[in-house]
Amino acid sequence: MSGPPGTKLTYKTVLEEIEGKQFHPVYFVFGEEAHLMDHLLEQLARGYLGEIQREINYFVRYAPETPIEEVVTLLTGGGLFSRKKLVVYKDIQNLRTQKFQHVMHFSEHPLPEVCLILMARTDSPPRKFHALMEKACSVRVPPASAEELIAFIRSAFQKQGKRITPPAIQTLIYHVGERLHDLQMEIAQIANFFQEKEVIGPEDVEQIVGVHVNQTVFDLTRFIAQREREKALRSLQNLLAKGESPQTILYFLIRHFLILWKIRGYYQSGVRNDREIQEKLKLYRSHFRAYKQQLKYWKWSNIVQAFQRIRWADEQLKSGSVSPDLVLDILMLQLIN
Numbered sequence: 001m002s003g004p005p006g007t008k009l010t011y012k013t014v015l016e017e018i019e020g021k022q023f024h025p026v027y028f029v030f031g032e033e034a035h036l037m038d039h040l041l042e043q044l045a046r047g048y049l050g051e052i053q054r055e056i057n058y059f060v061r062y063a064p065e066t067p068i069e070e071v072v073t074l075l076t077g078g079g080l081f082s083r084k085k086l087v088v089y090k091d092i093q094n095l096r097t098q099k100f101q102h103v104m105h106f107s108e109h110p111l112p113e114v115c116l117i118l119m120a121r122t123d124s125p126p127r128k129f130h131a132l133m134e135k136a137c138s139v140r141v142p143p144a145s146a147e148e149l150i151a152f153i154r155s156a157f158q159k160q161g162k163r164i165t166p167p168a169i170q171t172l173i174y175h176v177g178e179r180l181h182d183l184q185m186e187i188a189q190i191a192n193f194f195q196e197k198e199v200i201g202p203e204d205v206e207q208i209v210g211v212h213v214n215q216t217v218f219d220l221t222r223f224i225a226q227r228e229r230e231k232a233l234r235s236l237q238n239l240l241a242k243g244e245s246p247q248t249i250l251y252f253l254i255r256h257f258l259i260l261w262k263i264r265g266y267y268q269s270g271v272r273n274d275r276e277i278q279e280k281l282k283l284y285r286s287h288f289r290a291y292k293q294q295l296k297y298w299k300w301s302n303i304v305q306a307f308q309r310i311r312w313a314d315e316q317l318k319s320g321s322v323s324p325d326l327v328l329d330i331l332m333l334q335l336i337n
Helices: 011-019 034-049 068-073 101-107 127-135 148-157 166-176 178-195 202-210 213-225 229-241 246-266 274-281 286-294 300-318 324-336
Strands: 009-010 026-031 058-062 084-090 114-120 137-141
Touching: 009 011, 011 034, 011 137, 026 034, 026 101, 026 127, 034 084, 034 114, 034 137, 034 178, 068 084, 068 101, 101 114, 101 127, 148 166, 148 178, 166 178, 166 202, 166 286, 178 202, 213 229, 213 246, 213 286, 213 324, 229 246, 229 324, 246 274, 246 286, 246 300, 246 324, 274 286, 300 324
Parallel strands: 009 137, 026 114, 026 137, 058 084, 084 114
Antiparallel strands: none
8 A cells, every 4th residue: 555645646547556556544535427437436346346246346335325334344354364454435425414434534544455435526635534635545527628529429420330420429419418427328329329320420410319208308398488379289280290109198297397396405405516507417518508508498386287288188188088189279279278
């Protein structure tokens, strides 16, 4: 083990230390780029342990499901049938406790055969972690730079045997955002859909990532909010013509208004970081932008009334006393008025 408590290292410096077989007894790894954080964890585990054996020399626990006291008990002695032990405690940003004295005691009196890695998905650790950061080796994992994003996307497509054009890269980033995990998932879908295609263009990305049924719902709710009755009814008919059932349309409307409700709730509670809200709601960046633009049309009272009207429509559809098309037409007029 090397390095005094309270050391602050960069992501790249830690990777260099791993190459040189230099490790710290306690790491506090934080950031919002989960893909890079997981990559760093994998490198630390392989570098420190050599062979990873889960629940023998490698233990991963999550907060708040596993209390910190249980994690502390894992810090005594080496691994089972193994000389070294690595203990990982993830998502500690979810912990309510501010008592990390047992962890800090371990940092001051480390065991040469045990390493602890604490991980928090936040780019700005709150005050409750400051004392802990003074005792651990703190590592901030920054978001990927623009150059790193482009290189990552190109490499991911190359692994799929494909090439992506620069405009398509920008289209992908616009819709999906800058999270590597999200990009990787969408790249896999694009490559799977266009199996016979060697070069991926922006129109291909749009076809897979940019087109969703809730995009039409965006249009529908915008027309409702702007009191454009004819356009709202036409948008509704387009959804039905595409084969969407009335119940499915109600589901997307409920989901749409629920997201608007949650975004407004975050703003009301003092959360102003759009990226944090986007992460909590698990929305792609372009989708979050669209919701945020619509928010100006929907106040608390409007959203509550929308839920009430949708509930009425749901009851009518389930009763079967009125034709589904008529129920939806009445719903549109109620929402507009």
